[in-house]
Amino acid sequence: MNKKSIKNVVIVGGTHGNEFTGVFLAKYWIKNPDLVERNGFDTKVIFANQKAFKEVRRYIDRDLNRSCSQTVLTSTSILHEELLAKDLNSQISSSDFIVDLHTTTSNMGLSLVVSNTSELTWLAASHLNEKFPDLKIYRWQGDEEGAFVDSLGVNGFAIEVGAVPQGVLRADLFEKTKELVYALLDFLNGDLSAKKEIEIYDHLSLVDFPRDSDGEITAMVHPKRQDMDFKLINPNDPMFLTFDGKTIVYKGSESLYGLFINEAAYYEKGFAMCLARKIEYKF
Amino acid sequence: MNKKSIKNVVIVGGTHGNEFTGVFLAKYWIKNPDLVERNGFDTKVIFANQKAFKEVRRYIDRDLNRSCSQTVLTSTSILHEELLAKDLNSQISSSDFIVDLHTTTSNMGLSLVVSNTSELTWLAASHLNEKFPDLKIYRWQGDEEGAFVDSLGVNGFAIEVGAVPQGVLRADLFEKTKELVYALLDFLNGDLSAKKEIEIYDHLSLVDFPRDSDGEITAMVHPKRQDMDFKLINPNDPMFLTFDGKTIVYKGSESLYGLFINEAAYYEKGFAMCLARKIEYKF
Numbered sequence: 001m002n003k004k005s006i007k008n009v010v011i012v013g014g015t016h017g018n019e020f021t022g023v024f025l026a027k028y029w030i031k032n033p034d035l036v037e038r039n040g041f042d043t044k045v046i047f048a049n050q051k052a053f054k055e056v057r058r059y060i061d062r063d064l065n066r067s068c069s070q071t072v073l074t075s076t077s078i079l080h081e082e083l084l085a086k087d088l089n090s091q092i093s094s095s096d097f098i099v100d101l102h103t104t105t106s107n108m109g110l111s112l113v114v115s116n117t118s119e120l121t122w123l124a125a126s127h128l129n130e131k132f133p134d135l136k137i138y139r140w141q142g143d144e145e146g147a148f149v150d151s152l153g154v155n156g157f158a159i160e161v162g163a164v165p166q167g168v169l170r171a172d173l174f175e176k177t178k179e180l181v182y183a184l185l186d187f188l189n190g191d192l193s194a195k196k197e198i199e200i201y202d203h204l205s206l207v208d209f210p211r212d213s214d215g216e217i218t219a220m221v222h223p224k225r226q227d228m229d230f231k232l233i234n235p236n237d238p239m240f241l242t243f244d245g246k247t248i249v250y251k252g253s254e255s256l257y258g259l260f261i262n263e264a265a266y267y268e269k270g271f272a273m274c275l276a277r278k279i280e281y282k283f
Numbered sequence: 284m285n286k287k288s289i290k291n292v293v294i295v296g297g298t299h300g301n302e303f304t305g306v307f308l309a310k311y312w313i314k315n316p317d318l319v320e321r322n323g324f325d326t327k328v329i330f331a332n333q334k335a336f337k338e339v340r341r342y343i344d345r346d347l348n349r350s351c352s353q354t355v356l357t358s359t360s361i362l363h364e365e366l367l368a369k370d371l372n373s374q375i376s377s378s379d380f381i382v383d384l385h386t387t388t389s390n391m392g393l394s395l396v397v398s399n400t401s402e403l404t405w406l407a408a409s410h411l412n413e414k415f416p417d418l419k420i421y422r423w424q425g426d427e428e429g430a431f432v433d434s435l436g437v438n439g440f441a442i443e444v445g446a447v448p449q450g451v452l453r454a455d456l457f458e459k460t461k462e463l464v465y466a467l468l469d470f471l472n473g474d475l476s477a478k479k480e481i482e483i484y485d486h487l488s489l490v491d492f493p494r495d496s497d498g499e500i501t502a503m504v505h506p507k508r509q510d511m512d513f514k515l516i517n518p519n520d521p522m523f524l525t526f527d528g529k530t531i532v533y534k535g536s537e538s539l540y541g542l543f544i545n546e547a548a549y550y551e552k553g554f555a556m557c558l559a560r561k562i563e564y565k566f
Binding site: 024027028032056057105163164165166167168169170171172174175216217220221222223226241243244245262264265267268 | 307310311315339340388446447448449450451452453454455457458499500503504505506509524526527528545547548550551
C-alpha cells in the first residue's frame with residue numbers, strides 16, 4: 001500500500017442522531033470542505049442520519065451502526081436505517097478509508113474502535129496511537145459482525161470519545177475529535193508508515209446488568225466501577241450496586257479491563273460494560 | 284403549620300422518561316413502600332411518564348414539566364402529556380407536599396429547584412440546606428409559570444442532580460437523591476422548624492447559544508465554562524467557543540452565576556445556560 005493508491009476518504013458523522021460531536025463536525029466540514037481536503041485524495045463528508053438528529057435519537061427504526069451487514073444490504077428493506085445503510089453503501093463502499101465519528105456516555109476518553117483486519121486500518125491506528133499518547137485502541141468483536149458503517153469499506157474504524165451525554169456538545173471532545181481526524185487525513189496523505197506492533201484492548205465478552213425474572217434491572221454500575229474505563233477489574237472487585245445498597249462483585253478468575261461502562265445506548269442491548277484483555281498486537 | 288396538618292406527601296419520578304434516577308427510585312419505592320412510609324402521613328409514589336420511559340425520551344408529545352399550567356388543565360387536551368398532567372392533577376393536587384425527581388446533564392451536583400413561594404416549601408429547603416452542606420438552592424422563575432409538576436400542589440419543589448447523561452443511572456447520584464428524599468420525609472414528619480434565612484441562587488435570565496440566520500448553533504459552551512455550574516461568571520469571561528475555535532466572552536456588566544450549563548434538554552428550548560444572582564433570602 002502506498003499513498004498513490006488512496007483516492008477517496010470518507011468521514012461519516014451523525015450515524016447516531018444524538019451523538020452531537022460527529023453531527024456538528026460533519027455539518028462544519030460540509031460547509032468548510034477545504035479543511036478536510038488533501039492534495040493526494042478526495043474527502044467526502046457525510047451527515048448520515050439527519051432524521052434521527054432532528055428527533056435527537058440514536059435511530060428511528062433500528063441502529064444504523066448495526067445495519068450495514070450483507071444481510072440487510074441484500075434484503076428488501078423498508079426501515080429507515082436499512083434504506084440509509086443501502087444508500088451509504090452505494091456512496092462509500094468503494095472508498096479507500098472510512099472514519100465514522102461517535103461519542104459515548106462512558107468515560108472512554110479518546111479511543112478507536114477497530115473491527116477491520118486490513119493492514120492500512122492498523123497502520124493508521126498505530127500512527128495515531130503514537131501521535132496521541134492518550135488514545136486507546138479497542139479491537140471490537142462484539143454483536144453483529146460486519147454491520148458497522150465503517151465495515152462498508154475495505155479500510156476504516158470508528159472514533160469514540162467520551163464521556164459526553166447524548167444530545168450534548170462538549171467543546172473539549174469536539175476539538176480532540178477534530179485533531180484526530182486531521183491527523184488521520186495527514187497520515188493517509190503521507191507515506192503510510194507506522195510501527196507494526198500496537199497495544200490494544202482486545203474484546204472478550206459483554207456483561208449485562210443484574211436483572212429480575214421480568215428482565216428489569218435490579219442494580220446499577222458500582223460507584224467504584226463508574227468512569228473506570230480501561231482500568232483493570234480484579235476478581236472480587238465491585239461491579240454493581242443493588243437499589244438497596246448491596247455490592248455485587250466480579251466473579252471471574254481472570255483480571256480484565258472494563259470498557260463502555262454504563263453507556264446509555266447499551267441498556268436496551270443488554271449490557272452494562274465490555275470486558276477486554278490488554279495485549280501487544282502485531283500485524 | 285405543624286406536623287399534624289401534613290397528611291399526604293407525594294414523590295414523583297419519571298416526569299421525564301429519560302431521567303433514570305427518578306424513574307428507578309419511583310419503581311423501587313412502589314415495590315418497597317415501607318421505605319417512604321412515615322407514621323405521621325401517607326406517602327404516594329408516582330412513576331409519571333411510563334410511555335416516555337419506554338422510549339427513553341424526555342416526553343412523547345410535549346414536556347410534562349411544562350404542561351401543568353391552568354391553561355392546559357382547563358383545556359380540551361389530546362396530547363399525551365396534557366392527559367398525564369390532568370391525571371396527575373386529579374391525583375396529587377390536594378397533597379400537602381410534592382417532590383419531583385429530576386436529573387440534568389449539567390454539573391448541578393445536588394440541588395433543589397424551587398418555584399413555590401409557600402413557607403413550608405422554604406422551611407423544607409432551608410432544613411435540607413443545613414443538613415446537606417453541598418446542596419444548592421435555585422429559585423427558578425424561568426419559562427412558563429406554574430406549569431411544573433410540583434406546581435400542582437400547595438407546597439413542593441424539584442430535586443435536580445447531575446451531571447448524568449439522559450438514559451443512564453449513576454449509583455452515586457441515585458444514592459444522594461434517595462438520602463435527600465428520606466431527609467425530606469423525616470423533616471415533614473418532624474416539627475417543621477428551620478432557619479428562615481437561606482442562601483439561594485436567584486434566577487435572572489437565560490442565555491442562548493450563538494446561532495446563524497437559520498437558527499443553527501454556531502458555537503459550543505466554552506471548555507472553561509463547561510461543568511462550572513454555580514461558579515461566578517465575570518465580565519469578559521469565556522462563554523462559548525465557535526466551531527473554528529474563536530472564544531466568545533460574557534458581555535454583561537454584572538458578575539453572575541451560571542446554572543444548567545449545557546443541559547441536553549435545553550438545546551431545543553433555546554438556552555445554553557441560566558444566569559442567577561446569589562442572595563440571602565429571608566422568608
